[in-house]
């Protein structure tokens with residue numbers, strides 16, 4: 331079945347996990363890579379500026395998380411020149427593993443993950459999985475003058491790795507820009523307003539494609555248009571959610587209204 335995109339839409343904003351990319355790729359490939367390698371990564375890179383910045387951000391996040399039940403914290407002494415490296419990296423590792431056990435989407439965790447995946451993608455150990463219908467559909471949309479952006483909890487750096495080193499080669503030229511949680515949480519309406527400001531359009535001109543209804547609601551609250559994407563392995567939608575949203579199972583089902591007229 332086809333779903334018509336209203337002509338007012340000038341920008342299509344795409345989620346990654348569960349939308350352009352199977353959840354299984356994230357859960358079974360990307361996340362295990364972090365869990366298996368985080369300690370040795372920290373060990374190797376600990377003294378580098380980038381790694382210390384990542385640790386500092388993780389420590390600040392942990393401070394904010396103090397109130398959370400079961401939170402694994404990172405004491406103040408864990409970053410900086412005088413830190414006992416072995417003890418500190420043990421604490422940081424435990425914090426990362428705890429955050430991942432909760433599938434947290436903090437900027438601190440996502441930044442470190444992006445830096446770790448860089449090694450895996452550059453060495454060719456990992457290639458980004460992208461659904462087959464994604465690239466051909468985006469090419470069509472762009473031909474029709476639509477701008478296409480990514481908005482994911484994964485850091486912009488990680489997004490560029492996934493699409494730049496994908497199973498279909500370098501797909502980065504499909505996108506006009508990338509957003510991550512530095513612009514705000516995906517479940518906050520304000521983030522979509524900020525994205526619209528950044529793109530230079532009204533939220534009403536944005537069509538957001540996502541698999542997560544909390545994200546869909548936030549985008550709608552901001553005035554953006556939303557279509558839910560149902561892919562194999564995604565969380566099942568409730569009957570109410572199915573009734574409330576337009577749904578597609580492939581990007582090929584989107585029909586630009588300008589095209590329909592032809």
Ligand SMILES: CSCCC(=O)C(=O)COP(=O)(O)O
Nearest residue numbers: 346347482483484488489492
């Ligand atoms: C290269 S993105 C890695 C996937 C990830 O870490 C993530 O949290 C995906 O979140 P999304 O917002 O795309 O569902």
Ligand SMILES: [Mg+2]
Nearest residue numbers: 345347348541
């Ligand atoms: Mg998603």
